Amino acid sequence: MQPHDQVPFRDFEVLPEAEMQARARDFHALLARRHSCRDFAAAPVPQAVIADCIRAAGTAPSGANHQPWFFAAISSPDLKAQVRAAAEAEERGFYDEGKAPADWRAALAPLGTDASKPYLETAPWLVAIFAQRRGGPRPGDKAKNYYINESVGIATGMLITALHQAGLATLTHTPNPMQFLNRICGRPDDEKPFLLLVAGYPAASATIPTHALIKKPLGDIASFL
Numbered sequence: 025m026q027p028h029d030q031v032p033f034r035d036f037e038v039l040p041e042a043e044m045q046a047r048a049r050d051f052h053a054l055l056a057r058r059h060s061c062r063d064f065a066a067a068p069v070p071q072a073v074i075a076d077c078i079r080a081a082g083t084a085p086s087g088a089n090h091q092p093w094f095f096a097a098i099s100s101p102d103l104k105a106q107v108r109a110a111a112e113a114e115e116r117g118f119y120d121e122g123k124a125p126a127d128w129r130a131a132l133a134p135l136g137t138d139a140s141k142p143y144l145e146t147a148p149w150l151v152a153i154f155a156q157r158r159g160g161p162r163p164g165d166k167a168k169n170y171y172i173n174e175s176v177g178i179a180t181g182m183l184i185t186a187l188h189q190a191g192l193a194t195l196t197h198t199p200n201p202m203q204f205l206n207r208i209c210g211r212p213d214d215e216k217p218f219l220l221l222v223a224g225y226p227a228a229s230a231t232i233p234t235h236a237l238i239k240k241p242l243g244d245i246a247s248f249l
């Protein structure tokens with residue numbers, strides 16, 4: 025392949041302005057109905073759904089198209105129990121043994137989170153997301169990756185959006201540190217655990233912290249120059 029090979033731009037649909045506006049409005053309405061869930065039902069979710077959502081995430085833009093991400097999707101009860109045990113051990117250090125800085129604890133207080141994470145076992149799926157320091161667009165590539173956090177963050181956002189669009193609730197979970205995920209998921213040491221996404225249906229008893237419903241209005245998050 026020549027380095028500058030090109031094909032005509034494709035897969036693009038020009039929309040009438042009214043439809044564009046309607047789609048933008050509808051998409052906002054869809055995403056405004058996403059809420060982090062910390063109480064999951066045990067009901068199963070087909071692997072094929074999770075796989076398609078990961079495929080969607082894998083279409084994300086990335087630095088030099090190196091796609092520096094890996095998604096380990098866990099449904100095995102034994103592995104979920106191992107994740108829960110390891111995450112709760114880290115979280116006990118954070119919440120109960122004073123490792124958390126006071127200002128961080130204060131920021132988390134309105135969410136009512138603590139070291140107990142039963143949902144890591146009850147939810148049907150955990151997706152551990154890893155950031156790769158080296159790679160490339162083809163299997164076996166070992167080039168240096170660029171803009172790793174930006175790329176993996178965008179792909180993760182797309183995964184959260186895909187799961188929500190498929191009718192699933194999620195939680196973005198970040199036990200700190202998360203190196204235990206490499207061992208449990210069998211990932212190499214040079215991959216950095218990025219975050220752990222929990223996916224499934226909300227339990228009937230699930231609640232939303234009202235703090236999480238405060239979303240900044242457009243005027244506070246954007247300017248049109």
Ligand SMILES: Cc1cc2nc3c(=O)[nH]c(=O)nc-3n(C[C@H](O)[C@H](O)[C@H](O)COP(=O)(O)O)c2cc1C
Nearest residue numbers: 058059060062135137195196197198199219236237
């Ligand atoms: C990078 C990141 C890390 C997070 N880590 C945790 C976590 O470890 N535990 C948790 O309960 N929620 C975690 N959250 C969820 C946030 O608390 C939640 O997104 C926020 O309160 C807004 O609520 P919403 O997601 O329902 O809009 C995290 C979110 C992000 C983006």
